[in-house]
Amino acid sequence: MQEKKYLIIPNDKDFKLYESFNLNTFILPLKDYSIGYDVYFDIDEINNLSSNYEIYVIMNKFLHLNIYEFKKIYNKFNKNIKFIIEDIGLLNIIDKDRLVLYENHILSNYKAVNFLYDLDIKNVVINNDLMIDEIKDIKNNTKSNLYYFYTSKNILMYSRRHLVSNFNKYFNIDSDNNKYNIKEIVSKKTLEVKEENDGSIVRYNRIFCASKYLNELSNLNLIIDFTDINDISKKIILDSLNNENLCNLIDSDYYFLEHDIKYKVGDL
Amino acid sequence: MKYELLLPAGDLNRLKFACIYGADAVYIGGYNYSLRANANNFSLDEIKEGVEFAHKLNKKVYVTVNMIFHNVDLENLDSYLKELDNINIDSFIVSDFAVIEAIKRLKLKTPFFISTQKSITNLEAVKFYKSLGAYRVVLARECSREDIKNIKENIDTEVEVFIHGAMCTSYSGRCVMSNYVTLRDSNRGGCSQVCRFTFDNNTNHDYAFSSKDLNMIDYISDMMDLKIESYKIEGRMKSLYYIATVANAYRTIMDKKINNTLTNDDIAYYKKVLNRVSNRENISQFYNGNPGVDGQYFTGREEVSNKDFLGLVLSYNEETHEAVVEQRNKFSVGDIVEVFGPNTVVQKFKIEYIINSDNENVDSACHAQEIVKVKIPFKVCENDILRVQIS
Numbered sequence: 001m002q003e004k005k006y007l008i009i010p011n012d013k014d015f016k017l018y019e020s021f022n023l024n025t026f027i028l029p030l031k032d033y034s035i036g037y038d039v040y041f042d043i044d045e046i047n048n049l050s051s052n053y054e055i056y057v058i059m060n061k062f063l064h065l066n067i068y069e070f071k072k073i074y075n076k077f078n079k080n081i082k083f084i085i086e087d088i089g090l091l092n093i094i095d096k097d098r099l100v101l102y103e104n105h106i107l108s109n110y111k112a113v114n115f116l117y118d119l120d121i122k123n124v125v126i127n128n129d130l131m132i133d134e135i136k137d138i139k140n141n142t143k144s145n146l147y148y149f150y151t152s153k154n155i156l157m158y159s160r161r162h163l164v165s166n167f168n169k170y171f172n173i174d175s176d177n178n179k180y181n182i183k184e185i186v187s188k189k190t191l192e193v194k195e196e197n198d199g200s201i202v203r204y205n206r207i208f209c210a211s212k213y214l215n216e217l218s219n220l221n222l223i224i225d226f227t228d229i230n231d232i233s234k235k236i237i238l239d240s241l242n243n244e245n246l247c248n249l250i251d252s253d254y255y256f257l258e259h260d261i262k263y264k265v266g267d268l
Numbered sequence: 269m270k271y272e273l274l275l276p277a278g279d280l281n282r283l284k285f286a287c288i289y290g291a292d293a294v295y296i297g298g299y300n301y302s303l304r305a306n307a308n309n310f311s312l313d314e315i316k317e318g319v320e321f322a323h324k325l326n327k328k329v330y331v332t333v334n335m336i337f338h339n340v341d342l343e344n345l346d347s348y349l350k351e352l353d354n355i356n357i358d359s360f361i362v363s364d365f366a367v368i369e370a371i372k373r374l375k376l377k378t379p380f381f382i383s384t385q386k387s388i389t390n391l392e393a394v395k396f397y398k399s400l401g402a403y404r405v406v407l408a409r410e411c412s413r414e415d416i417k418n419i420k421e422n423i424d425t426e427v428e429v430f431i432h433g434a435m436c437t438s439y440s441g442r443c444v445m446s447n448y449v450t451l452r453d454s455n456r457g458g459c460s461q462v463c464r465f466t467f468d469n470n471t472n473h474d475y476a477f478s479s480k481d482l483n484m485i486d487y488i489s490d491m492m493d494l495k496i497e498s499y500k501i502e503g504r505m506k507s508l509y510y511i512a513t514v515a516n517a518y519r520t521i522m523d524k525k526i527n528n529t530l531t532n533d534d535i536a537y538y539k540k541v542l543n544r545v546s547n548r549e550n551i552s553q554f555y556n557g558n559p560g561v562d563g564q565y566f567t568g569r570e571e572v573s574n575k576d577f578l579g580l581v582l583s584y585n586e587e588t589h590e591a592v593v594e595q596r597n598k599f600s601v602g603d604i605v606e607v608f609g610p611n612t613v614v615q616k617f618k619i620e621y622i623i624n625s626d627n628e629n630v631d632s633a634c635h636a637q638e639i640v641k642v643k644i645p646f647k648v649c650e651n652d653i654l655r656v657q658i659s
Contacts, residue, residue, distance in 0.1 A: 062389045063390060064415050065390060065414060087393065088397075090392070091392075105336075105442070106363075106442075108364075109337045109338055110339060112365035115365040115366065134340075138339065157442065161437060161479070161559075161564065166561045167566055169560075170566040171471070171473050171566070181469065182468065182469045185465070185466060191449075
């Protein structure tokens with residue numbers, strides 16, 4: 001089997017552990033510019049790590065006026081560092097060859113990918129709610145360098161609201177906890193709400209894992225996000241990185257890889 | 269400068285009412301490719317009829333092609349865009365880069381602007397979309413006054429902001445809870461509003477996190493001072509009465525602002541009107557910063573049905589002062605009611621008698637959509653609306 005390239009979003013700062021599995025490419029959430037992760041990194045930490053590892057910085061917040069704060073610090077990053085960005089305004093600030101565009105869940109077809117390619121935006125994260133055939137079609141119809149969340153508790157929602165502390169305030173609940181596990185009453189699906197300074201995110205509590213199609217996903221940059229993944233599952237994932245059966249070894253869900261999703265009442 | 273009041277329309281009838289009740293422009297969706305798959309939406313023939321109707325009144329029609337496309341959805345996109353272009357719609361509202369690519373490749377004459385689905389929050393993002401050819405952007409509903417001000421002062425791209433209606437809990441477009449919980453694709457028009465569901469979070473209370481609605485009536489004057497071009501009402505699935513009432517309220521407020529006649533009493537009155545027509549609580553949300561606990565509901569759906577819409581005037585006889593009215597909610601002899609319309613300022617009158625379709629005097633009009641005659645002591649017009657007394 002072809003050796004795959006994995007990019008790791010760590011859930012701790014123990015890089016020796018990942019290194020022991022020959023993993024040396026990391027996506028580091030930038031403090032104050034990203035949301036929903038277990039660990040964050042400041043510029044000095046990122047620059048230090050970039051001398052030993054291939055480093056991407058992820059910024060998944062919408063930045064509002066804060067984009068100008070980033071503009072002030074951009075040149076402080078080592079030149080070998082790349083940026084995975086959600087806020088499209090950053091396209092005017094970050095050099096195109098250092099940039100991966102990540103519009104969470106909304107880059108879902110090859111024509112959009114090719115349009116961005118023609119704008120010199122050649123590195124993009126594609127939606128991972130797609131069917132495997134859709135992903136293959138995108139890959140087969142574009143020259144872009146594609147990134148893909150291969151194993152992760154997917155972020156399902158990003159809000160500017162304080163969805164934990166507002167609830168606590170409303171019901172006079174005295175708690176410093178910034179998370180709730182919430183179970184939808186009819187479907188019994190469980191989600192995880194996490195609040196930070198500038199908003200909240202909701203993750204699915206089951207791990208999306210595309211390992212069943214590992215071979216078909218060749219030539220994609222495969223992202224493994226360990227955020228919110230417990231130590232047991234993390235160990236299994238690390239032990240079984242190139243194993244197509246990984247999805248069966250952990251509590252995973254890859255429904256959308258195999259099922260079309262309806263969107264009109266008439267289609268239901 | 270021109271300030272545009274932009275209303276939604278879920279079907280042809282509501283498009284017409286939005287136009288005659290004060291909208292400068294309306295936005296609609298076709299059967300395909302828009303984000304309200306559950307709305308009635310428009311066939312191409314209906315879009316054509318709507319455009320012709322609007323253009324006769326010097327109004328504009330924008331068509332949403334703002335879903336997120338999967339490969340399979342691209343198949344008929346070109347022909348759909350060309351047909352809309354031939355119909356002479358005034359703008360496409362787009363989100364997916366594939367649609368922008370198609371509009372440019374096909375060299376369509378119809379311009380496009382960027383949907384709120386792209387969650388634009390800063391000037392740099394506006395510059396990017398301007399560079400792609402967009403003449404306008406719809407800003408994220410999470411933008412503050414300072415965000416908007418910075419954009420408006422530094423670029424000539426038109427800005428459209430939401431001023432009234434429902435809000436997502438999330439940044440628009442950045443939510444697929446519907447996909448995961450109900451298997452319906454939120455970004456292709458199937459959103460099942462999971463944020464309005466209730467959840468168990470292992471406390472003594474159900475967990476809910478839906479947003480209250482947006483209502484910017486207190487800040488319209490300030491927003492107009494910022495020289496924002498377009499003021500958008502949410503709600504392609506809202507009723508004809510809602511459309512007419514909200515259009516009339518904001519039209520009046522905006523015109524009075526332009527004419528320097530806007531008073532605090534006007535704001536107070538129309539706030540009351542808007543609060544009654546909305547079935548959910550509303551606030552100004554992010555305009556002055558994060559709304560905190562006041563911006564949300566915590567106990568699930570808290571919606572009330574509105575029974576203010578009493579009837580629609582079908583005709584008026586100036587000699588007999590008798591109006592033919594299509595009933596919408598019950599009203600009775602002796603009730604004090606209000607009437608308003610595109611050219612009828614709000615006035616009150618007492619129902620002196622009601623004559624039903626069998627020419628009988630009755631105490632009440634209590635059958636849905638029955639045709640009755642009532643005396644109205646001042647001139648009213650076709651399509652004026654009777655509602656309960658608010659002032």
